Amino acid sequence: MAEADKGAAVLSQDSRRRQTSWSTAEAIKGYIRDHGLTSGEPLPTETELCEVLGVSRSSVREAIRTLASLDIVQVRHGYGTYVGGLSLAPLVSGLVFRGSLNQDGTFGTLREVLQVRIALDLGVADELAAHYRGTTNSALRALVTQMRAHSRAGESFAAQDGEFHRQLLAPLDNTLVRQLVAAFWEVHTNVVPMLGIPRAADIDSTVEAHDEMLDALEAGDAEAYQQAVLRHYAPLRNAIDQALANG
Amino acid sequence: MAEADKGAAVLSQDSRRRQTSWSTAEAIKGYIRDHGLTSGEPLPTETELCEVLGVSRSSVREAIRTLASLDIVQVRHGYGTYVGGLSLAPLVSGLVFRGSLNQDGTFGTLREVLQVRIALDLGVADELAAHYRGTTNSALRALVTQMRAHSRAGESFAAQDGEFHRQLLAPLDNTLVRQLVAAFWEVHTNVVPMLGIPRAADIDSTVEAHDEMLDALEAGDAEAYQQAVLRHYAPLRNAIDQALANG
Numbered sequence: 358m359a360e361a362d363k364g365a366a367v368l369s370q371d372s373r374r375r376q377t378s379w380s381t382a383e384a385i386k387g388y389i390r391d392h393g394l395t396s397g398e399p400l401p402t403e404t405e406l407c408e409v410l411g412v413s414r415s416s417v418r419e420a421i422r423t424l425a426s427l428d429i430v431q432v433r434h435g436y437g438t439y440v441g442g443l444s445l446a447p448l449v450s451g452l453v454f455r456g457s458l459n460q461d462g463t464f465g466t467l468r469e470v471l472q473v474r475i476a477l478d479l480g481v482a483d484e485l486a487a488h489y490r491g492t493t494n495s496a497l498r499a500l501v502t503q504m505r506a507h508s509r510a511g512e513s514f515a516a517q518d519g520e521f522h523r524q525l526l527a528p529l530d531n532t533l534v535r536q537l538v539a540a541f542w543e544v545h546t547n548v549v550p551m552l553g554i555p556r557a558a559d560i561d562s563t564v565e566a567h568d569e570m571l572d573a574l575e576a577g578d579a580e581a582y583q584q585a586v587l588r589h590y591a592p593l594r595n596a597i598d599q600a601l602a603n604g
Numbered sequence: 605m606a607e608a609d610k611g612a613a614v615l616s617q618d619s620r621r622r623q624t625s626w627s628t629a630e631a632i633k634g635y636i637r638d639h640g641l642t643s644g645e646p647l648p649t650e651t652e653l654c655e656v657l658g659v660s661r662s663s664v665r666e667a668i669r670t671l672a673s674l675d676i677v678q679v680r681h682g683y684g685t686y687v688g689g690l691s692l693a694p695l696v697s698g699l700v701f702r703g704s705l706n707q708d709g710t711f712g713t714l715r716e717v718l719q720v721r722i723a724l725d726l727g728v729a730d731e732l733a734a735h736y737r738g739t740t741n742s743a744l745r746a747l748v749t750q751m752r753a754h755s756r757a758g759e760s761f762a763a764q765d766g767e768f769h770r771q772l773l774a775p776l777d778n779t780l781v782r783q784l785v786a787a788f789w790e791v792h793t794n795v796v797p798m799l800g801i802p803r804a805a806d807i808d809s810t811v812e813a814h815d816e817m818l819d820a821l822e823a824g825d826a827e828a829y830q831q832a833v834l835r836h837y838a839p840l841r842n843a844i845d846q847a848l849a850n851g
Contacts, residue, residue: 386701395705422666423673427698443702447694451674452780454633455690458642469780472727476781480723533699533716534723 381420384410386429389440400430400438445540452540456548467548468597471590474541478586481526481534482579488528490577497524501567508564511556515546521567525574549593554600559592566591628667631657633676636687647677647685692787699787703795714795715844718837721788725833728773728781729826735775737824744771748814755811758803762793768814772821796840801847804839813838 385406394400401409406417421438424430431441456466500521507514522542526535566589573581632653641647648656653664668685671677678688703713747768754761769789773782804810813836820828 390701390704419669422669426670426673427694429698429701443698443705445695445698447674447698448692451676451690451692451694454637454676457637458690466780469778472778473724473780473784476724476727477720480719480726531716531719533713533720537720 381410381412381416382423384412385417385420385424389429394440396440396442398440400440402437445536449540449543452544453547456544457551467545467554468594468601470541470545470548471594471597474538474545475586475590477534477538477541479583481529481531482582482586484529484531485525485574486577486579486582489571489574492575494571494575497521497571498568500524501564501571504564504567505561508561514564518567519543519546525570554593554596559595563589563592628657628659628663629670631659632664632667632671636676641687643687643689645687647687649684692783696787696790699791700794703791704798714792714799714801715841715848717788717791717795718841718844721785721792722833722837724781724785724788726830728776728778729830729833731776731778732772732821733824733826733829736818736821739822741818741822744768744818745815747771748811748818751811751814752808755808761811765814766790766793772817799847801840801843804843806839806842810836810839 385400388394388406388409389400400406403414403417403421406412407414410417421430421432425432425441426447428441428444428446431439433439452466452470456470458466500517504514504517504521507517519542523535523539526538529535566585569585570582570589573579573585632647635641635653635656636647647653650661650664650668653659654661657664668677668679672679672688673694675688675691675693678686680686699713699717703717705713747764751761751764751768754764766789770782770786773785776782813832816832817829817836820826820832
């Protein structure tokens with residue numbers, strides 16, 4: 358590639374030597390941006406990237422691995438490298454790990470995650486109330502019915518709970534908020550079993566709070582929704598406070 | 605056929621290696637957890653990790669690089685590998701990049717980041733009001749005075765703004781919220797110049813809103829604080845809406 362050779366030649370020996378895998382990662386990000394590539398679109402081959410960016414194959418490989426761990430690129434083995442999902446997966450992974458460390462023998466991380474979840478849920482009240490006002494939502498009600506059955510049988514209802522929160526926020530025009538809520542739900546759900554928190558005695562009221570959240574939203578009442586959100590989290594909050602007091 | 609066979613062989617070797625590096629990263633995380641290591645504490649040497657985990661040196665190296673990009677470990681060249689800060693740096697990096705892509709020609713990511721910042725700021729109102737009630741905060745007031753001078757001179761006041769928000773939330777018992785607020789502030793501050801959003805005509809009211817936020821907190825009035833938070837973000841919100849309308 359004559360063009361690429363020219364580009365590579367412009368880079369001095371010195372700046373080439375200084376190319377770390379970090380700056381190669383930045384260069385690949387620049388390539389994606391400059392070429393207007395979007396999630397799922399293919400990047401040039403490793404060989405082409407070496408030529409275009411004027412760096413060694415090992416630098417490109419290392420940079421690709423770094424970007425893959427950040428979900429900025431996705432390596433499909435045997436096919437090539439594509440622009441990644443730019444998701445919050447790295448955030449979830451880091452936070453679940455941090456939560457699992459439980460360094461100070463407390464339930465600190467879980468309590469923090471809970472507070473973030475509450476803030477995000479409260480923060481979208483107006484938008485959700487505007488969307489749901491005057492609607493009926495049988496799919497969401499059915500999930501609550503399933504949660505109730507599981508809870509009364511002393512079983513976990515995490516799957517239905519996750520689906521409820523995902524569906525409830527689906528109409529939001531804000532992908533980032535939806536991703537963050539899903540990410541913190543996942544952190545939360547992964548960390549709780551690690552800490553061995555006992556099943557809250559009043560967990561049934563969490564189930565009922567889902568119905569109350571829906572009631573409030575269908576009535577277009579953002580404030581009532583916020584109150585239901587707080588009731589929804591109360592049993593787990595109490596369980597954590599209890600665990601902290603006993604710890 | 606020979607070419608395809610070669611490809612298949614490379615593929616399986618490659619996916620084996622990837623599998624190993626991923627599970628080696630999990631194994632290193634397990635080591636940190638099981639040994640109760642905390643941020644800044646040293647990990648065993650590369651050689652020791654190979655022995656302890658029973659994997660190759662290249663797997664350990666690759667896993668260390670992946671964990672370093674997630675801030676789970678930190679490599680200090682010439683010294684060794686340490687447990688990382690477990691910060692939200694990977695989140696910031698990913699979001700700034702996503703914001704810079706601006707794929708659909710809109711200011712969508714910035715508007716989303718703004719909504720998350722607002723939700724988090726509103727979500728900590730009660731805790732902040734309880735903390736600041738009856739206090740006076742000359743350091744925070746001094747930052748507002750500096751912001752006002754910069755704003756009137758038509759200059760940016762990002763440094764003082766960042767410091768104000770950092771200091772304001774410093775008393776919070778929630779590290780995660782503080783880190784998230786700082787992370788989204790950073791995304792926001794990095795994305796705005798990339799999008800070439802014109803300076804808001806009413807940016808002075810953002811400066812004054814900082815004073816109003818402090819007034820409300822010192823009065824212990826969480827609701828007045830929330831109103832001031834909304835006024836604080838209004839000029840930028842308007843600028844984004846304007847840019848979206850013009851786009």
